[in-house]
Amino acid sequence: MTIAPPTRRLEASAPAVPFAAQLARFGNRPAVLAGKDTLSYAQLAARVHETAERLGPVRRLVLLAATNGVDSLVAYLAALAGGHPLVLVPGDNPAAVESIRAAFDPDVVMGDGGGDGAPRITEVRTETRHLLHPDLALMLSTSGSTGSPKLVRLSHRNVQANAESIGEYLRLSAGDRAATTLPMSYCYGLSVINSHLAVGASLVLTDLSVVDPCFWEVFTRTEATAFAAVPYTFELLERIGFQDMDLPHLRYVTQAGGRLAPELVQRYARLGRERGWELFVMYGQTEATARMAYLPPELAAESPARIGVPIPGGKFRIDPVDGLEDGELVYTGPNVMLGYAESPADLAEGRTITELRTGDLGRRHPDGLYEVTGRRSRFLKIAGLRIDLGRVEQILADLGVQASSAGTDGQLVVALQGTHDPDLLRKMLAGSLGIPRGSVQMFSVAELPRLASGKPDYQAVLALAAPAPSPATDERPVKAEGPQDVRRIMAEQLELETVQADSTFVSLGGDSLSYVATSVRLEKALGTLPSDWHLRTVAELEQVSPPPKPRRKLTARIESSIVLRAVAIIFIISTHIGLFHWEGTAHVLLAVAGYNFARFQLGGERARRLRRQAASLARIVVPSMAFIAFGYVVTDHYSVANIFLLNALIGPQEVTTEWHFWFVEVLTYLLVCMTALLAVPAVSRLERRFPLAFPLGLTAAGLLGRSEIVDLGVPNTGPALWLFALGWTVARARTVPHRLLASAIAVLCVPGFFYGDLVREATLLTGILVLIWVRTLPVPKGLQKVTVLLASASLYIYLTHWLVFPYFVALHPSVAVVASLVAGVGYWALVSWVLGLKRRRTRSGVGALQASRS
Template sequence: MIPAPPLACPDTGHDLGPATFAGSLARHGDRPAVLTGSASLSYRELADLVDAAADRLGPVRRLVLLAAQNDLDSLVAYLAALSSGHPLILVPADKPGSVDSIAAAYRPDVILRSGDGAGRPAVEEVRPGTSHVLHPDLALLLSTSGSTGSPKLVRLSYANLQSNAESIAEYLGIRSEDRAATTLPMSYCYGLSVINSHLARGAALVLTDLSVVDPCFWDLFAARGATSFAAVPYTFELLDRVGFTGMDLPHLRYVTQAGGRLAPEQVREFSRLGRRRGWDLFVMYGATEATARMAYLPPELAETAPETIGIPVPGGSFRIDPVPGLDDGELVYSGPNVMLGYAESPDDLSAGRTLTELRTGDLARQHPAGIYEIVGRRSRFVKVVGLRVDLGQVEQVLSGLGVAGACTGSDDGLVVAVEGDHDERLLGKVLAQSLGLPRPSVDVHGVEHLPRLGSGKVDYPAILELAATRAAPAPTFDAPASAPDEGPADVRKIFAEQLEHDDVTDDSTFVTLGGDSLSYVAVSVRLEKALGNLPPDWHVRTVRELMNPELTNPGKPPQQRRRRFFAPLETGIVLRALAIVFIVSTHVGLFSWQGTAHVLMAVAGFNFARFQLTGERLPRLRRQLRSLGRVVVPSVLFIGAAYLLTDRYSLANVLLLNAIIGPEEVTTQWHFWFVEVLVYILAAAAALLAVPWADRAERRFPWAFPLVLTGVGLLERFELVDPEVPNTGPVLWLFALGWAVARSQGLARRLAVTAITVLTVPGFFDNPNREATLVVGVLLLIWLPSIPVPARLHRFVGLLAASSLYAYLTHWLVYPMLVDISPALAVAASLAAGVVYWALSMRVMAALRRWKRTLPGERRQDDCPRQAPGRDRGSWWPGLGLPSRRW
């Protein structure tokens, strides 16, 4: 072990200078310091980059803010600030809202960001010199609240950083030959401690921001001979998914775990795996307030005492103080890594040490062997109907039942989130009985995945938001005022107004005028009001045909065509309206009815086949791209606004790329997964059909073609292939199935797609209710062209269906502001916001189309050639005119 240098002056107690691991890099010479997928940097080269960056910060000690990510620029910036004595605030770069919030609260003198990727961070000098009084010991400020942008920061000294780096390096036995992969953000104290402890020993960092579920991470891990990686509890769930147990990693020496409690059975499991494979598992315990680590469990104890945190780190010590009214006491830590104190404003940056020990808030007991066990959290107690409830104990009860869950709450009751398919009522009853609580005080919610912060820890505030006011009344809506009755002569006018075309002729059809699924609802509702009935294939009927009374009301003279209380409304429209109501209501907590988003994916495929697959290859490709733009543009604009206004989303969301490059854990960044995946599928379908041979195959085999795509999607559905897009579900199968439904004319074909639906959906969610919803939704598309709906509600249902995409976008920002007042109000406001955004978008797009037509040389006619009147557009075999039968 390399002896640590003196850390503090014996007379004043102040640090003697910057942390040695950051200021003495060159002493390790030509040893590798940083390894990436394409480059290797020695300690001498790293020191040169750090010195150059330090020179740019200037000689005056200033407050620096670093928007950090796991790249060379951020590493150099971090080390430059530490080595030159500038106090540094670390904030995650992928949370611009947090960066802006902290910058506004603390007014840094300099802001550093990643630059060209070559170790030259971008420097934004807010002011020359400094406007702050900075304590000489102050080295680093870190948030304890994840990436929320809270102004409460932990003040760490140079001695804190150096002592904890040395302590960790000692008990892990880090040596200069080691190479640690950066699996955690450097803005997170655990991830930063990996960097500090390895630099303290002259070891190398395999610098990457790849996730452990990315095969490229393991390729890099093996290629660079990495010897360790750090994990939080959620990481171990991800390791199970990627087949970690079967990987050949000959250089792996140890795996570390912190960031929350790992279930004892998992500790045992991975400890035994490590013993078989030749690596050690170090379970650790720590906090930002202790720089990083306070305790570790020696690997040899992992199987015999997996429920414990082990022993204090070198240089640290514990004691347990009694807590009145409790059998177990509070764990108190002492050591050179205990923070200086908290900062909540710039005025706190001049303060020195305000505490010498850390009251952890954890309840603990010491075993006879000298190891410590955490048994609860002092702050995680609530008092329900006079009974003191340990929320951590509730989670242990769930774990004992084999249920992955998390619990939070208040004195009003418990809010429990559980993963997977469980009977929520029965589980609530079991918990209530085991805790001695009234049944209504335990509110259990089933979730697909527990919400987590960027650090991988459970997001308890998000779980608390699951709670809904049970007494909230169901929303009521008044039907909008009816427009004046329209007659058959207004068909041309309806097309002109709704599709923004001023050249509608008797031979025009909805499709040839550029109609798509977004405009289909509004047109069909107005046509039904005007005509009283619509044929199933009205969208490919000419204006002349639609104005023929014998087509819309066969065999009835005009005076007998009376409006009924119930009138048929197309099934796809009804499903879209119901789905958006169910989706928003489920997210708000008004009621829970899952599965309708996947029904919408089948409806999307159904509508794609109906509206986007007519005409010649190039004209219909242009139409497909225009339709795709009508989804992408309003989505990007709204998500961009949400990105600027909140810290819930990232640039990947704005670019609709989160499903590809976003975090694996389910966070707010996954809110728009449906839109992203729908865009991917629509773009892929357009690209496929742009290929001449695929276009010919689709035309010749219009039913078999989507069935083949359904088969391809089923490979993903049954996990025979992995597209590596987590948390989205295999939805290509459903889109293609909806496409096939639209092409299924005739009893035999309808029976075939029915069989495919019934055979492939069960087991998809491991939730019978969700699966039943999906099956019923698809079967309605297959067998019911329309559904009777009160005539007075047609326009209202149509409005909900037409604005469904927009409501899906807007509700994520609307309902959190109102859900505490009334879930019903939150649902109504979310739907209303979607309607407003839809109406605004329609007006803007219409104005753009009108402007475009005024440009010189702009064609006024649609690219798609008109079909001759009288051609049977229900034919499933193009060119032969074979009539289709409607069952």
């Protein structure tokens, strides 16, 4: 063990990672594509040099809260180029940042600044209080995204050597462009950055998920050639119809971060062959800077269960393990870490290990390919017998049961996904293993516990066997919902039995009708809710860290589209009833409808998307037709055309009571037309490729109808189309310039829309601008639930108030308004119950059918 003397200033020969210090050698080649901006290597090098100058000449310990943005990339490279030991922590996890900060007391803390490549630098001290070994370059958490205080210490040579090895076996060149599908703070995501910068290739910086259509728009527009995936990424790709995507520039896909099922390896290897790209299955650990082995793509379909061969410069050997057929996989190479750091004192240490004992059991096949067969630590000893937990899971898998197992010597704990007979399975498993039945505990769970990376959470499995806390008195308050309740909330709100870790609100069939209540419960559980939460996976939402508990506030913040729906419906019925007169909010709801259509109805592959659009349309049309039919029977105000929502097409042109439901009719026509339009494969591909330009084109078409330049043949549809399409555009406006463009359209086109009714036009313009620029609005605490109820039931309130208020308006218009709101909420509750009952019966029937076949 070598202890370095205190390091106070950098010398001219101070160590640096070469690819970070030599960026300028690639000149004007594109280095980074972020949004609409492109940075050349020369420009990136200049920003890195400027930030290194800001860090100063004193070698200090730097902590970087990293995101997938230009600021974080520049900060990372500046530390490596300047020789400052750097700790990388996920920037979206404040708890992880504070955990590392408390444990290692960094001299400098860096984070995102203005997004222009000038990161924020906070100096704790101008010099360093630590002893920093000269070889120390980078430290990563052993736990990936959670910020464990146990860090992997990596040297300059580790980082450079692994980047070069990866570039060699991936055959990287300056023409490659990789999209950042994984966090920079994760060693796998970081290795993508390192290997591409080392050869002068380009990075497409994005934090969009692969389930977001905007990701594929960016991927296609930037002509990206590669992306990195972990096992659950492939499950997401299955959901969004990746196999049907047209990605002409894709050259290869890499996979690591856990074992991918052999059948999926085969499927994607063959898909790649058909489409002209390659699948690289890889194996690695943070302790090896990222990568140790790769499976040559030409062998993936024939040998899908193997990890392949060592990376260039690396070697494997297999050390025997007593009592086991397979031995432990041991790796040597220039990318093996210096050792671990669990306290600041460890930062002074040099190399403490020369080889990496992976903890994985493996074997070498005659063809030279290596295979990982299990974990050395995944063994128990029960009744004197050595129990392989991997074999436990395989036995149950052969019985058709997904399971995760953990335990201690003397006790085996098994989590079973779904509903099973634990007693029967315990008997069968104990018999197969030759152990006492009483040493096996089994628990049925809706979802197998998983970490944020998608890997099994064995500690959570073990916790299932922990004794329950003693019951408290009946007066004990109910435990508040938290991140662990995300799946339950999703399941309850969407009437589902189970929710997968890689599911999103959109992929589960969520729409604008279920969005309101779900978002409010999730925000209450998580403390804060990302703006794109409906596109994030359940596993990602479970990792959202709640903000520090604030002092008691008198208001709660609710998403602006929800508040707009609640306020609009109150203004609409109050105007109709005569409590006060304020028009324009119905047209705001048309923009909100387009906004929600884009957010909830456009994700996933085309067939599933069409089914989701049809189901959402049915949830509007069927309750509307049922209620209008009731109104037709009990009054003489409506016609058969009203029942079938055809009054705008074949009804009287003069305004009569038959026009009461014009909003529902026009909204239905718009949704039917958009669904039919996107059912055309060529149009669907066009929308995916140009997610912003497409609704802008629809807005332009709608404006032609509004101006009567083109007659769409359906009264009110022309004016409604441009508002609906503008709301769609707002949902696709990801950047400030995009929002400014949407705002400009509204500001230019709303004036004159209501022929000089300034209050009405101001109301519409204000509503649209709020939708564009204001994510949340404050609502008094006491009105939070009321706001959510009114927003959820807004369509049903609109329907029912026409029949309700005449019976109460003589008492007072305010009484009629309240009665209409209550009736609408009641009808919404009834429809929700009926739909939930139908789903439950459908699932019950499917379950019975499956049982009869088994």
